[in-house]
Structures are given as structure tokens and as C-alpha cells.
Amino acid sequence: MGKLKKIKVHIADDHRVLIDGIVAVLNNEKDIDVVGSSLNGNQVLEWYTTNTSDVLILDINMPDIDGIAVIKEFNKRDFKPKIIILSSYDEMKLIKEVVKIGAKGFLAKNCTGDQIIEAIKTVCAGNHYFSESIQRKITMSFSESEVNENKSLPKPLTDREQEVLVLIAKEYNTREISESLFISVNTVETHRKNLMKKLQVKNVVGLALYAHKNNLI
Amino acid sequence: MGKLKKIKVHIADDHRVLIDGIVAVLNNEKDIDVVGSSLNGNQVLEWYTTNTSDVLILDINMPDIDGIAVIKEFNKRDFKPKIIILSSYDEMKLIKEVVKIGAKGFLAKNCTGDQIIEAIKTVCAGNHYFSESIQRKITMSFSESEVNENKSLPKPLTDREQEVLVLIAKEYNTREISESLFISVNTVETHRKNLMKKLQVKNVVGLALYAHKNNLI
DNA sequence: TTAAAAATCACGGTTTACCGTTACGCATAA
DNA sequence: TTATGCGTAACGGTAAACCGTGATTTTTAA
Numbered sequence: 001m002g003k004l005k006k007i008k009v010h011i012a013d014d015h016r017v018l019i020d021g022i023v024a025v026l027n028n029e030k031d032i033d034v035v036g037s038s039l040n041g042n043q044v045l046e047w048y049t050t051n052t053s054d055v056l057i058l059d060i061n062m063p064d065i066d067g068i069a070v071i072k073e074f075n076k077r078d079f080k081p082k083i084i085i086l087s088s089y090d091e092m093k094l095i096k097e098v099v100k101i102g103a104k105g106f107l108a109k110n111c112t113g114d115q116i117i118e119a120i121k122t123v124c125a126g127n128h129y130f131s132e133s134i135q136r137k138i139t140m141s142f143s144e145s146e147v148n149e150n151k152s153l154p155k156p157l158t159d160r161e162q163e164v165l166v167l168i169a170k171e172y173n174t175r176e177i178s179e180s181l182f183i184s185v186n187t188v189e190t191h192r193k194n195l196m197k198k199l200q201v202k203n204v205v206g207l208a209l210y211a212h213k214n215n216l217i
Numbered sequence: 218m219g220k221l222k223k224i225k226v227h228i229a230d231d232h233r234v235l236i237d238g239i240v241a242v243l244n245n246e247k248d249i250d251v252v253g254s255s256l257n258g259n260q261v262l263e264w265y266t267t268n269t270s271d272v273l274i275l276d277i278n279m280p281d282i283d284g285i286a287v288i289k290e291f292n293k294r295d296f297k298p299k300i301i302i303l304s305s306y307d308e309m310k311l312i313k314e315v316v317k318i319g320a321k322g323f324l325a326k327n328c329t330g331d332q333i334i335e336a337i338k339t340v341c342a343g344n345h346y347f348s349e350s351i352q353r354k355i356t357m358s359f360s361e362s363e364v365n366e367n368k369s370l371p372k373p374l375t376d377r378e379q380e381v382l383v384l385i386a387k388e389y390n391t392r393e394i395s396e397s398l399f400i401s402v403n404t405v406e407t408h409r410k411n412l413m414k415k416l417q418v419k420n421v422v423g424l425a426l427y428a429h430k431n432n433l434i
Numbered sequence: 435t436t437a438a439a440a441a442t443c444a445c446g447g448t449t450t451a452c453c454g455t456t457a458c459g460c461a462t463a464a
Numbered sequence: 465t466t467a468t469g470c471g472t473a474a475c476g477g478t479a480a481a482c483c484g485t486g487a488t489t490t491t492t493a494a
Contacts, residue, residue, distance in 0.1 A: 020330035021238010113237035205425040
């Protein structure tokens with residue numbers, strides 16, 4: 001023993017029991033050492049100001065700063081660990097973005113303990129790691145985006161549209177929105193109309209759900 | 218050793234890594250034995266047709282049959298283990314219902330491994346177990362409901378109301394809902410009205426968000 | 435069996451959402 | 465310079481949501 005340096009891992013997830021669990025799983029691995037953990041995004045960033053690790057296992061949904069924002073913040077810094085995203089089912093649509101901004105691995109939360117270990121060793125060796133189910137999703141989403149460049153292309157929302165969208169999702173009606181933003185009712189209706197067209201939804205319900213799913217509220 | 222019978226535990230959660238984690242945590246406990254696990258509600262019910270355990274750690278959100286429904290099903294059967302609910306933040310409003318239908322414990326997913334062990338031993342001894350944060354929620358909701366019997370008490374939704382709610386959250390309008398459920402438009406409007414009153418929201422946006430936050434869609 | 439809860443429906447009235455279309459000033463990129 | 469995108473605004477019409485109230489039947493639980 002003691003021949004190789006152990007892989008240092010930091011775990012960030014707002015569910016402590018999950019952290020404890022992963023720690024317990026990794027404790028059986030001689031090559032891996034859990035050197036820290038965080039319950040939210042701020043803790044992660046703070047921890048890395050005075051510490052380092054080889055690998056960061058990162059949850060996407062966290063109370064304050066979400067996983068995506070954490071990665072983006074790392075990208076501005078000198079030091080960035082190899083990042084493995086730990087996600088639940090419904091966040092899989094984020095795979096692309098997450099890979100694009102620099103995550104090295106992606107694990108669904110329904111993975112096994114062994115897969116975590118494998119993922120850690122893989123990314124630490126400089127490779128990418130994606131669980132099977134994820135890999136399927138990726139190839140699917142790629143083929144989709146090639147076939148369907150125009151339809152499913154999400155025209156980006158303008159700043160103003162986002163503001164209106166958020167207020168709609170806060171159960172504001174048109175008049176209330178117009179008063180909040182100091183614009184006319186007609187303008188708000190135009191924005192709402194354009195939002196529905198861009199996001200391809202039938203009514204405010206669709207808008208609200210979009211806002212919620214995309215963490216705009 | 219070997220003086221006492223070990224406590225047999227079954228764990229049900231759709232995130233396998235969480236199961237693996239809890240198993241790893243519990244493996245350090247000599248008095249506790251994890252005898253089975255399930256990734257969804259159906260697996261739980263099936264497992265218990267041919268097996269038993271002292272304690273069942275049960276997630277609320279599962280793909281097919283949710284935790285609530287699992288408990289209700291147990292209530293119709295001969296055998297029921299002591300049930301500890303494992304929930305995330307936003308499901309805490311379900312505490313009351315869950316306790317009423319017979320859960321013995323309630324753990325937030327941000328609890329520690331030690332708390333899980335404590336919870337298992339407590340409910341196994343015939344007592345109830347609630348983590349601190351949960352206990353606060355309970356006392357809060359009780360005091361609220363005493364002061365304010367009509368306003369903040371979350372009256373449970375009826376089956377029909379849930380059906381309507383789901384369709385609203387799928388961007389159906391009233392006519393479409395009435396045709397889907399083979400009832401009159403007036404009835405749908407009544408249900409929607411009652412939903413808004415019960416959930417204390419201003420419009421369909423609030424309903425849709427409630428549905429989404431509670432994984433009804 | 436009896437009371438309570440749930441599901442059904444009606445109706446008139448008010449407000450809001452939704453739709454299509456047009457248009458103007460402004461900034462910025464081709 | 466011209467085209468494009470954005471934010472703003474208007475208008476007339478239709479559809480749908482929202483509100484209050486009351487009432488009947490069916491189902492469920494005490």
C-alpha cells in the first residue's frame with residue numbers, strides 16, 4: 001500500500017444522507033479518499049478557496065447556487081477539479097449544457113455505488129464518464145437536434161421576456177405585471193404572446209411550467 | 218454478540234446510489250440488517266408478498282406507485298412493517314397525511330447517517346421518530362391549523378380534483394378537460410374553483426406549479 | 435343507518451387571457 | 465446604409481378563466 005497517491009474527492013449535495021452514503025461506499029475503496037463535502041453551492045466554492053481535490057461530485061439542484069453556476073464559477077478560477085455531475089431523472093436535459101461548460105462525467109442518481117467508483121477513476125485518468133442511460137440520452141438528443149433544426153430550436157428569450165415570464169409564473173396577471181414593470185398592459189400582452197410562440201406552449205400554464213423547470217423562479 | 222435478533226430493514230428509493238449509501242451506513246451497525254431494497258413502489262409491494270422486515274424506509278417520490286399509495290396498500294394487508302418516510306424538502310407538507318395513514322417516522326433527506334440509525338431503532342422500539350426540522354414543521358402546522366382552521370390547513374385533494382389538476386397542468390382548457398373526463402364544463406369549473414381555494418393560489422398558473430412541485434405530472 | 439364528503443351540474447356575471455395584426459423609435463450588426 | 469432585433473404600444477374580437485351561489489346524487493365513513 002501507499003504506493004500511489006489516493007484520489008481526493010469532494011462531494012456536494014443538499015441531501016446529507018446521500019453524502020454520508022457515498023462516503024460510506026467510497027470508504028471501501030483504498031484508492032479513494034473523501035476529503036470534503038458541501039450541502040450547497042456556496043459551501044463548495046468556499047471550500048475550494050482553501051482546499052483542492054482531484055474530483056468533485058456535484059449535484060445540480062442545490063438551494064442557493066446550482067451545479068451549473070458552480071461550474072461556471074470554477075471556469076473563471078485558476079483551479080478546477082474534475083467534475084462529475086450527479087443528477088436525477090428530470091434534469092437529464094441539462095447534459096449537453098453541462099458537458100459543454102466542462103463537466104467530465106455525468107451520473108444519474110439511480111446509479112450504483114460501483115458506478116460512482118468507476119466514474120471517479122475514469123475522470124481522474126483524464127477520460128469522460130457517462131452512465132449507459134445517459135449515453136443513450138446524449139445520442140438521442142444529438143440526432144434530434146440535427147433532424148429538427150428549425151422546430152425544436154429554442155429561440156432565446158430576451159431579457160424583457162424573461163422578466164415577464166417570471167412574473168407570470170408568480171401568478172401575476174397582466175395588469176399587475178404592467179404595473180410592476182411600468183409598461184402598458186398591451187405591451188405585456190405582446191410579450192406573453194411572443195413567449196407562448198417561442199416556447200410553443202398553449203397558455204400561461206405552459207409558460208409557468210417552463211419557468212419552473214428552468215429554475216427561473 | 219448474537220444475543221439479540223437483528224433489526225431487518227428494507228429500503229425503497231428510486232435513486233439507487235442513495236440505497237447503496239444507506240446500506241453502507243447501516244453495514245457499520247451490528248444490530249441492523251438490510252434484507253432488501255426496491256427502486257419503485259411495485260417492487261416494494263411485491264417484495265413484501267414473500268418477505269418481511271421490521272422496518273421499511275420509504276421514499277415518497279417514486280416513478281410508479283408513490284410512498285403514500287404504498288402505505289395505503291399496506292393498510293389493506295395483513296402485514297405491515299414500521300415505516301419511516303424519507304422525503305425531500307418540498308414534500309414536507311405531506312407529513313400530516315403520512316402520519317395519519319400510519320407512518321412511524323419521518324426523515325428529511327438532509328439528515329445524517331446517524332439519524333437514520335436512530336430512527337430505525339426508535340420506530341422498532343414502538344415509538345415515533347421525527348427529525349428536528351420535521352418536528353418544527355409539525356408543531357408549526359398544528360398551531361397554524363388551530364389558529365386558522367379554514368385558511369392554511371392543507372385539505373387533501375380528492376381523487377377527482379387531482380385528475381383535473383393534472384390536466385390543467387398539461388395545458389388543457391376547461392372544455393378539453395370536460396371531454397377527457399366525460400363530465401360537464403360546469404363541473405370542471407367547480408373542481409378548478411375548489412382546487413384554487415384549497416391550494417390557495419390565484420389562478421391556473423398556481424395550480425400548475427403546485428402540480429409540478431408535487432410531481433403530479 | 436345516518437351523517438358527511440365527494441362528485442356532479444347550473445347560471446349569470448365579471449375579468450382576464452388569447453389572437454392577429456400593425457406600427458414606431460432605437461440600437462446594432464451586416 | 466440597410467436590415468434585423470428589441471421594446472414599446474394599440475385595437476377589436478373571441479374564448480376562457482374566474483366568482484358566487486345553490487342544488488342533486490352518489491359514495492364513504494362513523
